[in-house]
Amino acid sequence: MQKEIIQFDQVSLAFPGDISVFENISFRLLEGTFHFLTGASGSGKSSLLNLIHLSMRPTKGHIRLLGYDVSSVKRSEIPFFRSQISFVFQDFRLLDHLTALENVVLPLRLQGVSFEKCRLQALELLKWVGLERFYESYPSTLSGGQKQRIAIARAVITQPKVLLADEPTGNVDDQTGMKLIYLFEELNKNGTTVLVATHNQLLAQEFSYPQLYLDRHKISLVLPSTLENLNDL
Amino acid sequence: MISDLPITKNPAARYVPWTVGLMMYLASLAAFLFIVGFHFFGSWRHDLRTHITLEIPTYSLFTSTNSSNDLSTLLPKIKDVVEKTPGVIHISILSPSEGQKLLSPWLKDQEILLKNLPLPTLIEIEKNPETFNAPLLETSLKKIFPLIRIINHQTHFSKIFILGMSLEVFLLTLMSAFFCTSLLTLSFATRTSLLIHKNIIDILSLLGASDVIIAKEFQSHARIMAIKGALTAYILLFLTTFLALFLFQGYEMFSFPFFIIHFSWDLFLALLVPVLMGFFMIFSARLSIQRLLKKLDYA
Numbered sequence: 001m002q003k004e005i006i007q008f009d010q011v012s013l014a015f016p017g018d019i020s021v022f023e024n025i026s027f028r029l030l031e032g033t034f035h036f037l038t039g040a041s042g043s044g045k046s047s048l049l050n051l052i053h054l055s056m057r058p059t060k061g062h063i064r065l066l067g068y069d070v071s072s073v074k075r076s077e078i079p080f081f082r083s084q085i086s087f088v089f090q091d092f093r094l095l096d097h098l099t100a101l102e103n104v105v106l107p108l109r110l111q112g113v114s115f116e117k118c119r120l121q122a123l124e125l126l127k128w129v130g131l132e133r134f135y136e137s138y139p140s141t142l143s144g145g146q147k148q149r150i151a152i153a154r155a156v157i158t159q160p161k162v163l164l165a166d167e168p169t170g171n172v173d174d175q176t177g178m179k180l181i182y183l184f185e186e187l188n189k190n191g192t193t194v195l196v197a198t199h200n201q202l203l204a205q206e207f208s209y210p211q212l213y214l215d216r217h218k219i220s221l222v223l224p225s226t227l228e229n230l231n232d233l
Numbered sequence: 234m235i236s237d238l239p240i241t242k243n244p245a246a247r248y249v250p251w252t253v254g255l256m257m258y259l260a261s262l263a264a265f266l267f268i269v270g271f272h273f274f275g276s277w278r279h280d281l282r283t284h285i286t287l288e289i290p291t292y293s294l295f296t297s298t299n300s301s302n303d304l305s306t307l308l309p310k311i312k313d314v315v316e317k318t319p320g321v322i323h324i325s326i327l328s329p330s331e332g333q334k335l336l337s338p339w340l341k342d343q344e345i346l347l348k349n350l351p352l353p354t355l356i357e358i359e360k361n362p363e364t365f366n367a368p369l370l371e372t373s374l375k376k377i378f379p380l381i382r383i384i385n386h387q388t389h390f391s392k393i394f395i396l397g398m399s400l401e402v403f404l405l406t407l408m409s410a411f412f413c414t415s416l417l418t419l420s421f422a423t424r425t426s427l428l429i430h431k432n433i434i435d436i437l438s439l440l441g442a443s444d445v446i447i448a449k450e451f452q453s454h455a456r457i458m459a460i461k462g463a464l465t466a467y468i469l470l471f472l473t474t475f476l477a478l479f480l481f482q483g484y485e486m487f488s489f490p491f492f493i494i495h496f497s498w499d500l501f502l503a504l505l506v507p508v509l510m511g512f513f514m515i516f517s518a519r520l521s522i523q524r525l526l527k528k529l530d531y532a
Contacts, residue, residue, distance in 0.1 A: 055439070075444065082441035093436050110442040158441070 002030040003067070005162060005193050006052055011061030013047055021047045024061065025219040027212060029195065031161070034188040036204040037197040038222075039214030045197040048214065049164045052195070053087050054078050066161060083111065086155035090167035092147040094139040094154075100126060101135040104153045111158070118157070125153035129183060145176035152183055156192070163187060165196045169203060177203060249426045250458045253419060253514065254465025257507040260415035261470055264503040267408035272497075274397045274404075281394055283322075285367070287311065287356040287374070288382040304354060307378055314373045315358060320365030327355040419510055423455060423517045427525060430454075434525060444526045448519065455518030459511030466507040 006029040013021040021044040029035060037045050050056040051063060054070060062071045066084055073081070086107075094103050104122040105115060126132045129149035139147050148168055155163060165184065169177030181196070181203070188194045195212075198204055204211055211222040289307065308326065315324050327335075332352045367385065374381050427434075430451070437447050 053439070079441045079443040082439070087439060089439075093439065095433060095436060106437075107440045110437065110440055110446060154440075 002032060004028045004064070005031045005066060006195075007062075007064040008051075009062040009064070011051070011058045011063060013044070013051065013056065014059045020217055022214065022217045022219065025217075026061075027219055027221065029193060031193055032188070032191050034185070034194045034207075034209045035196070036207070036209055036211040037195055037214065038201060038204050038211045039199065041199050043214040044217075045199070045214055046166050048219075049087070049166050049195070049197055052162070052164055053085060054081055083107070083158055084160050085162040085164060086158065086160040088148070088151050088155045088163065088165035088168045090170040092139070092144075092151045092171075094147055094150060096139050099136050099138055100131060100142070100150050103139070103150055104157055107154060107158045122153070122157060125157055126150070128186075129153050145172040145180070148172055148176075148180055149183070152180065156187060160192065162193045162195070165194070167197055167199065169198060169200065174203070178206070181207060249422055249429075250461035251465060252422050253458055253462030254469070256415045256419045256422065257462050257466035257510045258469040260412050260419075260510060261466055261503060261506040262473065263408045263411040263415065264506050265470075265500075267404055268497075268499045268503050270404040270408075271401060271499075274401045277397055278394060282362045283359055285358050285360060286384040287315070287358065288384055289354040289356070289378065290380055290382070291351040291353055308354070310377050311356065311374060311381070314377060315356070315370065318366060318370045318373070320361045320363070321358055321370075322361055323359035325357045325359075327357060329354075331355075416510070416513065419514055420517045423458075423514050424521045426455075426458065427451065427518065427521045431525065434522075435529065438526070438529055444523075447526060448522045451522045452515060452519055455515050456511075459514045462514070463507035463511045470504075 008025055008027050010024045010026055012023045012025075015021065037048065039045050047056060051058055052065065054065075054073065058071065062069060064070065065081055068081075070081065095106070098106070101119070101122055104125055105118045108118040108121070109115065123132060123135060126135050129152055131146055131149055131153075134142060134146065139150070142150070148171070152165075152168070163184065168180050168184075172180065177200075184194050184196060185207070205224075208224040210224060213220045213222050289304070289311070312324060312326070315321055329352065332355055333350075335355075367383065371383050374383070434447055434451070437450075438444075
């Protein structure tokens, strides 16, 4: 039986000045599932991912991650969750002065693993994303798609339980975008829970995965088979 | 520890260690100049307080009818009286050549004139200012030779004496301001260096680095910068010393301050300035990184 890996319970988020992002949203994601998070620009997709990645605190409600209530998690406990929940950013967030290989090994190095021990694993991942030849290249010499693939390799090197991606296809062409989603599919097949935020409805519809749809401060689940709206799960 | 995380490779922060080195050098120089100035004016003041000069005018010897006023008979008598005066530590009679040497800076090209001038005979007395009895000496000397002059440098140079003290205070103020500016600039350079790396700190945090690891990494980075900076400062100080030695060689009047201050504890402290500033920098980096991390997400 699949366990709940992410659970939002009546969660609200507002920015200073009482600017509401969403109100009382609830949903659950089961372990090993793949979801798209869709909605127009400014609907709060990034904010929702930031809540899961513990980069923001909810104004109200409870969030459970990996079975733990993180509503009042201490700052010192965040690294544990981030080692289990990886993030792929739209703007890649690679360190420009490090090579592709050095960027990929970084999360493991932060956990205290020696470079030599994680080097082979990183090279395997670079091979998996099709960039084994570029392991010594610096991000500034790579294309947007290549940078994003390095970012994906970096995100999965710790073998996370959850992979969050915020508009990963936002800075690449459609064809490259599709290839990136295939990489996420492969990860998902290996058991990683994947949540990909995109404003590109067409891209999301290319794949038969359920969508969490954010609109007017509310969230709804759009199932691919029925395209049925299930408000406030 | 991710010691090979090459944040130092970040080209944005390439010049920070050199800026730090320059600041450390300037602060050391400020401290060093203050110590030199302090010692210079201090020894000057000390000399003024502890030395008087007796002047026996030569002209008076020629015009005197008293045969007992012959210099060879007069000098032992004067010496005897001076030595018996309370508070006299040392007495030294300047030879004619030493007297000429004192005038030589003003009569450089007129050697013949200098040799033929009827220069007075000078007797330098080192005294203990607390116990020395000037009126008694004057009365005793006037009895032997009424035309003898006692030159009290402290009275004679009283205005210069005050000027010297004012210069000391001015130097202290100036150097303190200079030193504080260097410290502030160093602190600013450390913070700027961290701000340059803010993006890296942000990414490391998002990748799951704990605050402890990030803080350690940046403290280690600050330590490397401090070492590089201190080495730069010492090299610059070394070069400055040699330049100063080169520039001041042959100027006896302005003999290089090293010969005045020798090796004292305060000079040792001045030499420690880069090291102390290095510690200040590491401490400053620690504070800055802690503040920066607190401002990061989920604080």
